[in-house]
Amino acid sequence: MPTLTRSFVKASLISLVLGLLAGIWQQIPGAAIAGLFPVYLHLLTFGWLTQLIFGIAIWMFPTYSKAHPRGPEWLGWGIFATLNVGLGLRVIFEPLQAISPSNFGGWMLVIAALLQWLAGLGFVANVWTRIRGR
Amino acid sequence: MPRLSRFFIRASLLYLVLGFTFGALILANKGILFAPLIWVLLPAHIEFVILGWLTQLALGVSFWILPRLGSQAPRGDERWSWATFVLVNFGILASALSPWINFPWLVLLARALQAVGFLAFAAGNWQRIYPPKFQNIKGLN
Numbered sequence: 220m221p222t223l224t225r226s227f228v229k230a231s232l233i234s235l236v237l238g239l240l241a242g243i244w245q246q247i248p249g250a251a252i253a254g255l256f257p258v259y260l261h262l263l264t265f266g267w268l269t270q271l272i273f274g275i276a277i278w279m280f281p282t283y284s285k286a287h288p289r290g291p292e293w294l295g296w297g298i299f300a301t302l303n304v305g306l307g308l309r310v311i312f313e314p315l316q317a318i319s320p321s322n323f324g325g326w327m328l329v330i331a332a333l334l335q336w337l338a339g340l341g342f343v344a345n346v347w348t349r350i351r352g353r
Numbered sequence: 354m355p356r357l358s359r360f361f362i363r364a365s366l367l368y369l370v371l372g373f374t375f376g377a378l379i380l381a382n383k384g385i386l387f388a389p390l391i392w393v394l395l396p397a398h399i400e401f402v403i404l405g406w407l408t409q410l411a412l413g414v415s416f417w418i419l420p421r422l423g424s425q426a427p428r429g430d431e432r433w434s435w436a437t438f439v440l441v442n443f444g445i446l447a448s449a450l451s452p453w454i455n456f457p458w459l460v461l462l463a464r465a466l467q468a469v470g471f472l473a474f475a476a477g478n479w480q481r482i483y484p485p486k487f488q489n490i491k492g493l494n
Contacts, residue, residue, distance in 0.1 A: 328383055335380075
C-alpha cells in the first residue's frame, strides 16, 4: 500500500474516532454545543467515508500512466492536505462560530469550505481519466 | 472496468462536484453571510453526497469487482443494473429538484424510483455473492 494511501486511511480512522467522540459528547446532558452536530456528520461522511474512498481509489483504480501509476504525486498529497486542513478548520471553527461569532472565525470557515471543495475537485481530476475499460 | 461501472463512477464524480460545491457554499455562508437563501441547497447537498456520490460509487465499484459468474454473462443479466443506473439517477434528480417544482408527489416519486433501483441492483447481482470455489486454498475463507 503506497504511503499516500496509508496516510489517507489512517487519517480516515482518526476522523472516525473523532466523529464517534463528537457523537458521544452531544449526548452528555448539558454538554451539547451548538455547531457540533454538523461537525459530527462531516467527520463521519467526509473525514471517514470519503477520505477512506479517496485513499483506496487512488491506490486501486486503473493506473494513470507507467511513470505515475497513481497520478501526479503532488496532486495526491494536495488532496490529502486540503481535505484534512479544511476539515480541521471546520471542526475547530464551526462550533466556535456558533458559540462566539467573530470575523476571524467566519473567514476560517470560508477557507475551510474552499479547501474541502478543492480536495473534491483534486480527487476528480486525479481519477477521471483512470475510469476506463481495459 | 465494465462500461456500466464507468457510467456509475463518472456520475458519482459529477455528483461529488455538485454536492461539494453546494456544501462549500453553505459552509462559507455560515462564516460570512452573503446569501441567506443558500440553505435551499441543503436537501440537494445531502442527496448528491449520500446517494449521488457515496452510494453510486459503491454500486459502480461492486458491479466491477463482485465475483463473476462465467464467460457467457460474467456479471449476470446486466439489464437489472442498467435499470438501477437510470432509476437511481432519475430519483436523485427528482428529489433535488423538488424544492423548485410545485408537485407534491415528487419526493415520494423520487424515493420510489430510488428504492426500485436499488432492489433491481440487488436482484441483478445477488447470485454473484457466493463463497470461494476453491475452499481448500488457505486464506480464501
